[in-house]
Amino acid sequence: MTPRTLHLAIVALLSAFAATLVLLTWRETPPASIEAAAVPAISDAIRREEPLSPLPRNAPNGDPERIALGERLFNERMLSRDGSISCASCHPLERGGADGLAHSPGVDNALGEINTPTVFNTVYNFAQFWDGRALTLEDQVAGPIHNPLEMDSNWDEVIARLNADAGYRASFARLYPRGITAETISDAIAAFERTLTTPDARFDQYLRGDHGILSPEEKQGYVLFKNLGCTSCHQGVNVGGNLFQRFGVMGDYFADRGSITRADLGRYNVTGEEHDRHVFKVPSLRNVALTAPYFHDGSVERLESAVEIMARYQLGRQLSNEDIQLVVAFLRTLTGTYQGQALQ
CATH class of the missing domain: 1.10.760.10 (Cytochrome c-like domain)
Incomplete structure (x- = not known):
């Protein structure tokens, strides 16, 4: 030896x-x-x-209709305050699920504080975000929406914009008895993200x-x-x-x-x-x-x-x-x- x-x-x-x-x-x-x-x-x-x-x-099983709705929301710019960015802006699936930048630009070109991790295989993480502050994919959805350096929006504004869209109103009414709420938006996006393996x-x-x-x-x-x-x-x-x-x-x-x-x-x-x-x-x-x-x-x-x-x-x-x-x-x-x- x-x-x-x-x-x-x-x-x-x-x-x-x-x-x-x-x-x-x-x-x-x-x-x-x-x-x-x-x-x-x-x-x-x-x-x-x-x-x-x-x-x-x-990938983990899920309702195909909820997954399809979640995919649409994942690519929806109305989630941001000025309609400029979506989840896919920082997590392009064609580029490994991350944008390749040290810090991703948000609304008004504000730069995030931390490097954007890939969205692929997040279903297998025991917590979300670098600091683990979200325990589930559903919990994670609210973070970027409310972060002033990312989407700079809030649930009231997001829900109002989606409710103004007849297609979204019909989809949510069919899938969720409660309609468009913070919980149902998060549920749909998380259902799609679980398929990203x-x-x-x-x-x-x-x-x-x-x-x-x-x-x-x-x-x-x-x-x-x-x-x-x-x-x-x-x-x-x-x-x-x-x-x-x-x-x-x-x-x-x-x-x-x-x-x-x-x-x-x-x-x-x-x-x-x-x-x-x-x-x-x-x-x-x-x-x-x-x-x-x-x-x-x-x-x-x-x-x-x-x-x-x-x-x-x-x-x-x-x-x-x-x-x-x-x-x-x-x-x-x-x-x-x-x-x-x-x-x-």
Whole structure:
């Protein structure tokens, strides 16, 4: 056994212990309203002694008419104060579910405080937003509508605009006895968002038994991803999205970057607890090759740089360029399909 092989084996054992410890000692237990699909994925991964699970091929079931209404609302600019933006403005499905900007423009070109995450596979997150302040997709809908840096509107205005449209009045009356309300709007949009899953990534096919679908480099990248300890935070069906973690476990990212903003405080903005300062929901790594720029601050354009920074600040490791390229090769296998078409 070479020194490098011995070193990786030791790191693998320590990482496996760390991952188990994380799963057993979460400081915040997922609430009862957690999106139902997330928890079974974790237990299934443990059962199979594999930290990652394939994404289900079928999206969660829902009423087709409510899903269609939700899709229309997802693309509806009347949700914003001046009719200038929709959910799809910041979450274009043809671009990986995010707009590729460090900070998305809202009404009157106001810039958001935090990088827009992808809308794909959010059904498998245990909470929504970087700071986890919304527990369900329904809860999440109100955030952008009321945010003055995004849609800058409110429920009364949105409901009045939709009620003025005969088509919307008829659709809501048919599907919801209460008609157009904040709750029914949120329900329809969430029903559509639950369908936004991207199954059948090449890595999913590998996990299902097609071991020839990955190159030797991609397989080495996955082994390295596990051995380094990345799966301590990025595990389960969504390769993340199922726990909170501090950004800067092994180094002070924010001191090194400088210019601390409100968004950098993370969970602290929700709980006011000092131990939640700089703590964020761990993002999913699915389709990560398509969702630059990276991190909550949108500060990093290249996936290679994101891997290097994560290794340094989360794992205390300085990776070689060779190892970075291997991990990136693996991460690129997480790009899935939407409605039968490969994302690109």
